[in-house]
Amino acid sequence: MADILPERFPVIAPAELLTWYAHAQRDLPWRRPGVSAWQILVSEFMLQQTPVARVEPIWLDWIARWPTPSATAAAGAGEVLRAWGKLGYPRRAKRLHECATVIAADHGDEVPADVETLLTLPGIGAYTARAVACFAYRQRVPVVDTNVRRVVARAVHGRADAPASTRDLADVEALLPDGDRAPVFSVALMELGATVCTARGPRCGLCPLSACAWKSLGYPAAVAPARRPQKYAGTDRQCRGRLLDVLRGNDSPVSRAQLDLAWLTDTAQRDRALDSLLVDGLVEQTADGRFALAGEGG
């Protein structure tokens, strides 16, 4: 396909995307007026690997309880892991707590605004740094997640999808309009990928873009087969979640026998999962050999 298509054809017309976004955007709590940069950062941590519907209630409780970095930093690591609940991938909670601690101690309790400084913070990678700079500080920086990458692959390059590439940032930056419209364009592009130009079933009848290369070419099939959704049942991830559930449900350390009851099917897998939780610093062992959430082992 790269041999046939020019580098970029056609561009995404900002006016079309922005007009659509003005009426079609979802009312997500972290997009409302008055939400702070820290609270937007928290939403980005939570949304990295968890769908919006599951994030929303946890985020609302979280920011009501810990509205600032210093309030989060003052909480115990175990409290933070409890509040993370069933969002999954709990290392994110630990990294968020560490990030809050650094912002409170070294940045005057204010989330830094520039991408380079954001990248020095615990748990913040290339995507999150740009998302915070764009969504919280309204900067003209490209923000590329899987939704944005897919819309650009289809509308601009005429491909069903595209793997992550070192060209992604430059590719999306070239599409951004100037000035104040850039951050809204970025969030609108993401919204289009999340709600209309979805991976499994693009709803082209609802699409605001008048020009789409993939549609014009008759929807050529993907070069690589679609990735199967990751299974969860029976995985180490599920096993880790069960063990953490036991610890979250207890205010005091629990015995190994109590933990063992959480996963009876594969004892070797259970041992491996528990070891990994200890290595990750999400769980700790007390002097008498019992187990507790991080920071709660005495």
Ligand code: SF4
């Ligand atoms: S026309 Fe269809 S494939 Fe093209 S960007 Fe819109 S929803 Fe996606």
